[in-house]
Amino acid sequence: MLRRLLTVVTLAVLVAQAAGAAVRSRGLPRSTNNDDSCDIALLPAATLLLPYFEVDLTSRAGEHTLFTIMNVTNVEQIAHVTLWTDYAFPVLDFNVYLTGYDVQSIDMYDVLQGRIAAPEGTGVRTSPQGPLSEPNPRLSIGDCANIPATLPRSLVTRVQRALTEGVATALDGSPACTRIGSGWRRGGNAIGYVTIDVVGSCTSVKPDEAAYYTGVLRYDNVLAGDYQQVNSAQNYAQGSPLVHIRAVPEDGGSVNLPRTFYGRFVPEGTKHDRRQPLPSTFAARWVDGGVGSFETAFKTWREGNTSAGATCDQYASNAALQIFEIVTFDEQENALAIQPEPGPVTPITNDFASAATSRREYGDGDSFPEFEDENAGWIYMNLSSRDRETPRQAWVVSSMYAQGIYSGDIDATALGNGCSPNGPLSTITRGTAILGPAGNVNP
Amino acid sequence: MTPRFLRSLLLLLLVASTAGAATFPSGGPHSTNNDDSCDIALLPAATLLLPYFEVDLTASAGIGETTLFSVINVTDTEVVAHVTLWTDYGYPVVDFNIFLTGYDVQSINLYDVIALGQIAPTRGTGFEDSGSPQGAFSSDDANPLVDQTTCRNLPMQLASVYRTRMQQAFTLGRVPPFGESLPGCSTIGGTHARAVGYATIDVASRCDVFQPEMTQYYEQILFENVLTGDYHQVNATELYAQSGPLVHIRAIPEGGTLATRTGNVQYSTNLERTFYSRYHRGTNKRLDARQPLPSIFAARWISGGEGDFQTTYKIWREGIPGSNAGCDTYEVNSDMEVAEIVRFDEDENFTAFANISPIEHTPRLAAASRVSVSDTDVFPEMEGDAVAGWTYLNLDNNPEDDIASQAWVVTSMRAAGRFSVDTDVIALGNGCTPPIPFSEATSVAGEPIGPAPNQHGQRQ
Numbered sequence: 001m002l003r004r005l006l007t008v009v010t011l012a013v014l015v016a017q018a019a020g021a022a023v024r025s026r027g028l029p030r031s032t033n034n035d036d037s038c039d040i041a042l043l044p045a046a047t048l049l050l051p052y053f054e055v056d057l058t059s060r061a062g063e064h065t066l067f068t069i070m071n072v073t074n075v076e077q078i079a080h081v082t083l084w085t086d087y088a089f090p091v092l093d094f095n096v097y098l099t100g101y102d103v104q105s106i107d108m109y110d111v112l113q114g115r116i117a118a119p120e121g122t123g124v125r126t127s128p129q130g131p132l133s134e135p136n137p138r139l140s141i142g143d144c145a146n147i148p149a150t151l152p153r154s155l156v157t158r159v160q161r162a163l164t165e166g167v168a169t170a171l172d173g174s175p176a177c178t179r180i181g182s183g184w185r186r187g188g189n190a191i192g193y194v195t196i197d198v199v200g201s202c203t204s205v206k207p208d209e210a211a212y213y214t215g216v217l218r219y220d221n222v223l224a225g226d227y228q229q230v231n232s233a234q235n236y237a238q239g240s241p242l243v244h245i246r247a248v249p250e251d252g253g254s255v256n257l258p259r260t261f262y263g264r265f266v267p268e269g270t271k272h273d274r275r276q277p278l279p280s281t282f283a284a285r286w287v288d289g290g291v292g293s294f295e296t297a298f299k300t301w302r303e304g305n306t307s308a309g310a311t312c313d314q315y316a317s318n319a320a321l322q323i324f325e326i327v328t329f330d331e332q333e334n335a336l337a338i339q340p341e342p343g344p345v346t347p348i349t350n351d352f353a354s355a356a357t358s359r360r361e362y363g364d365g366d367s368f369p370e371f372e373d374e375n376a377g378w379i380y381m382n383l384s385s386r387d388r389e390t391p392r393q394a395w396v397v398s399s400m401y402a403q404g405i406y407s408g409d410i411d412a413t414a415l416g417n418g419c420s421p422n423g424p425l426s427t428i429t430r431g432t433a434i435l436g437p438a439g440n441v442n443p
Numbered sequence: 444m445t446p447r448f449l450r451s452l453l454l455l456l457l458v459a460s461t462a463g464a465a466t467f468p469s470g471g472p473h474s475t476n477n478d479d480s481c482d483i484a485l486l487p488a489a490t491l492l493l494p495y496f497e498v499d500l501t502a503s504a505g506i507g508e509t510t511l512f513s514v515i516n517v518t519d520t521e522v523v524a525h526v527t528l529w530t531d532y533g534y535p536v537v538d539f540n541i542f543l544t545g546y547d548v549q550s551i552n553l554y555d556v557i558a559l560g561q562i563a564p565t566r567g568t569g570f571e572d573s574g575s576p577q578g579a580f581s582s583d584d585a586n587p588l589v590d591q592t593t594c595r596n597l598p599m600q601l602a603s604v605y606r607t608r609m610q611q612a613f614t615l616g617r618v619p620p621f622g623e624s625l626p627g628c629s630t631i632g633g634t635h636a637r638a639v640g641y642a643t644i645d646v647a648s649r650c651d652v653f654q655p656e657m658t659q660y661y662e663q664i665l666f667e668n669v670l671t672g673d674y675h676q677v678n679a680t681e682l683y684a685q686s687g688p689l690v691h692i693r694a695i696p697e698g699g700t701l702a703t704r705t706g707n708v709q710y711s712t713n714l715e716r717t718f719y720s721r722y723h724r725g726t727n728k729r730l731d732a733r734q735p736l737p738s739i740f741a742a743r744w745i746s747g748g749e750g751d752f753q754t755t756y757k758i759w760r761e762g763i764p765g766s767n768a769g770c771d772t773y774e775v776n777s778d779m780e781v782a783e784i785v786r787f788d789e790d791e792n793f794t795a796f797a798n799i800s801p802i803e804h805t806p807r808l809a810a811a812s813r814v815s816v817s818d819t820d821v822f823p824e825m826e827g828d829a830v831a832g833w834t835y836l837n838l839d840n841n842p843e844d845d846i847a848s849q850a851w852v853v854t855s856m857r858a859a860g861r862f863s864v865d866t867d868v869i870a871l872g873n874g875c876t877p878p879i880p881f882s883e884a885t886s887v888a889g890e891p892i893g894p895a896p897n898q899h900g901q902r903q
Binding site: 022023024026027028029030031032033034035036037038039040041042043044068070072073074099100101102103104105128129130131132133134221222224226228230232235236237238239240241244248249250251253254255256257258283285329331332333334335376377378380398400402405406407408409410411412413414415416417419420427428434435436437438439440441442443 | 464465466467469470471472473474475476477478479480481482483484485486487513515517518519544545546547548549550576577578579580581582668669671673675677682683684685686687688691695696697708711712713714715741743787789790791792793831832833854856858859861862863864865866867868869870871872873875876883884891892893894895896897898899
């Protein structure tokens with residue numbers, strides 16, 4: 001019996017080691033294959049995240065955001081775009097049909113005026129077929145023939161109000177909701193974030209619905225994209241890649257990720273979306289004041305609390321997601337910290353929090369521990385929350401301005417991948433961890 | 444075989460198969476650990492790459508084109524960041540050290556360095572310099588891997604001979620002789636109105652003068668993934684600025700020194716080649732353990748149109764000469780072959796360049812360049828009135844060997860004479876991906892363009 005068991009185990013180990021040409025049992029990296037890690041990298045993905053958008057609905061010359069989606073394969077794909085409020089309420093979704101090697105730009109100003117991929121729209125009948133483009137037999141494109149290029153006025157009004165006033169009117173069976181975005185207290189520009197998923201059909205099912213993960217979502221890492229946030233009136237533009245979130249494994253098999261990007265919308269433990277989780281700890285530069293009149297803002301996306309089937313009133317819980325720890329360093333390595341209680345550094349005891357997406361300025365006096373006399377340094381952000389066992393996913397973009405004419409967006413460096421567990425508070429805020437990169441071995 | 448022996452063997456096999464808490468024999472990913480993949484990601488690294496810099500040496504400070512970069516040490520422990528500035532032909536012109544205390548950040552303006560010969564002016568960046576203060580949370584314990592005494596009195600002002608050398612190298616592609624050991628060189632870079640090149644920043648154990656093309660360098664580098672950084676290319680006259688993260692290249696596995704890693708299975712690397720492979724002599728070509736960069740990319744382009752869009756690509760490419768190369772060998776890096784470029788418009792029409800019949804046009808690029816998509820010698824011209832699309836770049840410099848040479852691409856877009864942004868380009872495979880053959884766009888036997896296969900050596 002034991003001999004037979006030994007044979008089976010030996011065989012299993014050998015087969016496992018042989019599976020995947022570049023998977024090794026000794027040394028590191030354990031795998032050199034593509035799409036075989038928890039690291040968020042600039043590689044073709046199954047989901048793209050625009051972590052923050054802002055659009056002035058009153059003028060195209062004002063603030064607006066554009067993004068582009070590329071299909072880097074020869075076969076057609078469908079990208080399902082969802083717009084979320086800053087309280088993570090999915091307010092609008094639409095499909096972009098992409099022939100092989102297609103690229104589609106989306107101007108959010110147009111979308112929020114009711115025009116999708118203006119002027120021609122996007123669909124099987126309008127998207128040109130290149131000489132190298134091929135059909136994708138795994139797609140159901142029947143519903144992609146007539147993707148609406150223009151949205152009904154009632155829907156446009158609903159979307160605009162949701163993103164600017166935080167109010168959604170009742171429409172076509174969707175209930176009226178209040179406080180599903182910060183606009184009710186903020187007003188002004190439309191603010192939110194966008195997800196773009198590879199799907200198998202042109203669908204109206206959204207990522208907060210269970211059905212999205214059982215019959216709609218696909219796992220092909222084939223999309224790439226970038227965004228620009230432009231303000232013509234103020235003469236600045238910022239740009240960066242979208243966040244590229246891969247499905248791992250792409251081709252099926254067990255999912256070894258401890259959690260997934262859409263984990264809160266799928267039945268616990270199923271990891272049906274297979275999407276890599278995003279990290280929660282970051283290091284980002286800040287520059288403020290000085291000769292160049294520098295300013296730094298952080299565009300921050302954070303995983304919300306609401307799950308599939310959330311009711312209207314639950315979205316308010318995404319308005320002020322608690323922040324685990326923030327430490328600001330100046331260029332002299334002095335530190336100021338947000339902390340749960342007074343510690344060895346300047347005792348700032350604010351219970352810092354932010355919404356599911358936000359753009360907050362260093363120097364606004366409210367969002368970050370600030371130095372009075374220093375002009376530059378870096379910020380450590382642990383954007384998890386103390387009230388959660390699992391890390392809260394996040395993404396951070398540093399947005400810098402200078403002299404009223406220059407600006408640039410730079411993705412912040414994560415200090416661990418999305419599979420890293422929650423760590424304790426750092427010693428700077430009277431915790432036990434030495435602030436730095438996450439441990440290499442994730443439990 | 445006795446039952447006891449069998450039990451022991453069984454236990455050993457089970458332990459071996461589960462070594463590393465977050466590694467898995469099947470499914471995916473095979474490891475969820477940090478610093479355990481070939482993917483280039485924005486995570487703390489052991490080497491940072493500024494793929495392209497440009498500095499106007501004729502303008503006054505703060506007026507013309509310049510490039511700045513910042514280096515952050517995200518740990519509480521001191522480290523040395525060794526900076527090397529290379530010409531666009533991959534010739535290492537000058538190197539200097541930055542001593543970083545725990546949680547230190549240091550900005551470097553390359554105008555200061557190349558035009559003025561100043562490194563971190565006014566406060567310096569050496570051990571116990573005022574520019575490297577010890578913060579309250581910087582570790583009080585010296586880093587045992589770092590010889591901090593070698594970092595005392597790092598020069599803030601370089602002698603004029605170095606300044607001349609840099610300026611000639613980065614604008615004229617030549618350097619005068621330097622003492623008895625360094626001969627003058629005349630073909631180590633291109634001729635440019637502005638200083639052009641690239642920079643590497645490595646974690647090191649001491650402040651020394653060895654450069655990455657020297658074999659001694661690898662006795663001094665460290666393998667700690669602790670650095671992060673970004674860059675800004677600014678032109679105050681033309682009123683634009685572009686920014687991006689530096690390329691973060693991790694050491695895998697992390698830790699140790701060359702001495703402690705040698706022969707230690709704990710530190711064996713499964714990378715088949717590394718970022719600095721070409722500089723290693725002897726049989727071990729992976730001494731630096733740095734992740735290799737990819738060679739295939741997908742980059743957006745916009746050109747013309749109502750907004751008067753312009754797109755250039757800032758491209759870094761792995762050069763050919765190895766360690767201690769002679770002066771005259773660097774010219775080979777001036778126009779290295781590009782395996783294939785395919786340009787798509789927004790209607791999925793395409794044009795292509797490759798050294799294959801019947802196209803037989805081989806684009807060539809240097810080790811560092813900024814090239815416009817309107818340059819029809821490099822990028823095939825689209826027919827019709829297309830103003831946007833994307834470009835497939837296979838930047839392998841020798842399609843006939845079994846190594847995909849490394850590269851990095853940044854898309855640099857400008858519009859309306861006032862807007863500009865830099866965006867890192869999507870790679871279509873990681874740096875461990877083997878060479879990709881000609882695509883169906885240029886070869887009747889070619890495969891469709893697309894992401895590299897997940898398992899190396901196989902088509903999907």
